[in-house]
Amino acid sequence: MESSKTMSDGDFAKLRAIVYSQTGISIGDARRSLLVTRLRPRLRDLGLPDYRAYITRLSKDPAERQELTNRVTTNETYFYRTPRVWTYFNDVFLPDFAARVQNRPMRVWSAAASTGEEAYTAGVYLEEQRNRSERFDYAILGTDISSRVIDVATAGLYKGRPVARFRQEQPDLFDRHMTGSDEAGFKAGPRIRSRIRFRQHSLLTPLRNTALFDAIFLRNVLIYFTAADQETILRHARAALHPDGVLFIGESESLKHIDTDFEQVEPIIYRPATRAKGGGA
Structure with missing residues (x-):
């Protein structure tokens, strides 16, 4: 069985489609490892065995879809930037x-x-x-x-x-x-x-x-x-x-x-x- 350390092509396609529908953000192929890094701890916190189970959770839980948005958006900023x-x-x-x-x-x-x-x-x-x-x-x-x-x-x-x-x-x-x-x-x-x-x-x-x-x-x-x-x-x-x-x-x-x-x-x-x-x- 797929573990939380790996993400199948099919699960990656489904997850980036969900991210796009939630945020409008396009996740390219090169950012797959970033998605894994940001979601792996969430699977662990939820006690889910793999990304397929996480996708099922997202389909049923609006609060989790917001949590996904919070995790995949990039929020680096600071005072007096540029x-x-x-x-x-x-x-x-x-x-x-x-x-x-x-x-x-x-x-x-x-x-x-x-x-x-x-x-x-x-x-x-x-x-x-x-x-x-x-x-x-x-x-x-x-x-x-x-x-x-x-x-x-x-x-x-x-x-x-x-x-x-x-x-x-x-x-x-x-x-x-x-x-x-x-x-x-x-x-x-x-x-x-x-x-x-x-x-x-x-x-x-x-x-x-x-x-x-x-x-x-x-x-x-x-x-x-x-x-x-x-x-x-x-x-x-x-x-x-x-x-x-x-x-x-x-x-x-x-x-x-x-x-x-x-x-x-x-x-x-x-x-x-x-x-x-x-x-x-």
Whole structure:
């Protein structure tokens, strides 16, 4: 009998089909060993003899399908990731918005929020702008398909690597807006936390019951989807973005070969296209 250390071709095909139906994430042949590594401990915890038994369990147990989603999604992130994104956000986008818009808060969506570091980093810079501009205010939404990371993000307690770079490279900001200790961990200050909420959401479905966003962070997630699904995700992002808004993607990502309604501001930074697509060059 197949053991939890091996996965037959048939079981691999069924499992990656289940993962795709749950998350939209495409698991290629080269990632088979990763799937085994992430699921083997779960089979052991459940007392299941093989992946066939696990597939049967998935067909009957919605909670286990969510657990599968939590285990197969990649959630590496940290504060102040890709500094030039934050330089543009703080030095260009925030002052421009504060000068143009004075009758509503800035709305930010961390669309692949993972454990929340990106949303709280945005909160630090937004709180700095609030301190500079009396009438400025903001709200942040963080979403992720994994219920596990949403729980971590909501708790918002960080120590070690997730905060180390931010603490080292932006010590003044860190000291002003993060509270805690190395031993207990650090949290963003209460004014930032009061303006952030997290919820579970799949990027393959439209975001419902929300006003338009001024900035969307969609970083380091498109690479896990097929080109067709990337277009779907970007179409939903465009529908959720204010016409004067900005979209940030990951360093290893590009929209050059994807049919979207975005145009590049500079590498990995985009805005809604100012002209309709189609027609001649």
